[in-house]
Amino acid sequence: MSVCWGGKSQLWTGRELRDWNRALKMITTQQERTDQDLLKAIYEFLFDTPNHTLCDGDRAAVVLLVALHRGTDVTRLASLTAYPIGFVQQIADRMQRSGIWKGETVEYDWDVGETSLFAFTMDTLVAAGCLIRLNKKRKGRYIYQAARYARGQVSIN
Numbered sequence: 001m002s003v004c005w006g007g008k009s010q011l012w013t014g015r016e017l018r019d020w021n022r023a024l025k026m027i028t029t030q031q032e033r034t035d036q037d038l039l040k041a042i043y044e045f046l047f048d049t050p051n052h053t054l055c056d057g058d059r060a061a062v063v064l065l066v067a068l069h070r071g072t073d074v075t076r077l078a079s080l081t082a083y084p085i086g087f088v089q090q091i092a093d094r095m096q097r098s099g100i101w102k103g104e105t106v107e108y109d110w111d112v113g114e115t116s117l118f119a120f121t122m123d124t125l126v127a128a129g130c131l132i133r134l135n136k137k138r139k140g141r142y143i144y145q146a147a148r149y150a151r152g153q154v155s156i157n
Contacts, residue, residue, distance in 0.1 A: 024116055027065060035080050038069055059083055060127035061120075063091050064108070071104045072096075091127045094147075098126050098133040109142055 027045050042065045046058065054062075059081070066080055074092050078085040095101035100108065100123060109119045122144050125131040131144045 024110065024120070027068075033069070035070070038066065039080065042066065056087070057124060057128045059087065060091055061124045063088060064095075064106075064120075064123060064127055067095075067101065067106050068108065072101045072106060073104065090129070094126055094129055094132075095123075099135055100126060100133055115141065 023045050027041060033041065039062075042062055043052075045065070046061055052058070062081055063077055063083065066077055070076060070080060072092060072095070074085060074089050077083075077092075078088040081088070092101065095106075100106065108123060110116050110123070111119075119141070122131060122133070122142075126133050126144070126147075129147060132147045134143045134145060136143045
């Protein structure tokens, strides 16, 4: 799986970070949406242009946000996003292994603030298979480490 998630601009000013936090709060708190409206809002939130060409990292970010609203059922996520079920299953396996998804619930550490973009990006990298979130915290934040995959097994670099 290649990772390219960049979504909006790579360099963030203070104003852009405040805009990110406002948009993240709007995306994460509004529950009453049709599936189509939810996907439209997520795409507008993540990507600068409506015709943005998606890579696997982009799709992983979409899956994380859809799971926040619709739960972690792989079949449902694949159906809602129109992504291959095998792709969504890989994301689910990684998120479960890292303890970010527990059963049908998500335990994101994306509280709105200075580190919300960082936390979202880190979880997206977990979903994409680049990192593992450890069940340890330092200064109130989860610790992430590089993941290495060999013969179907994952280990920490």
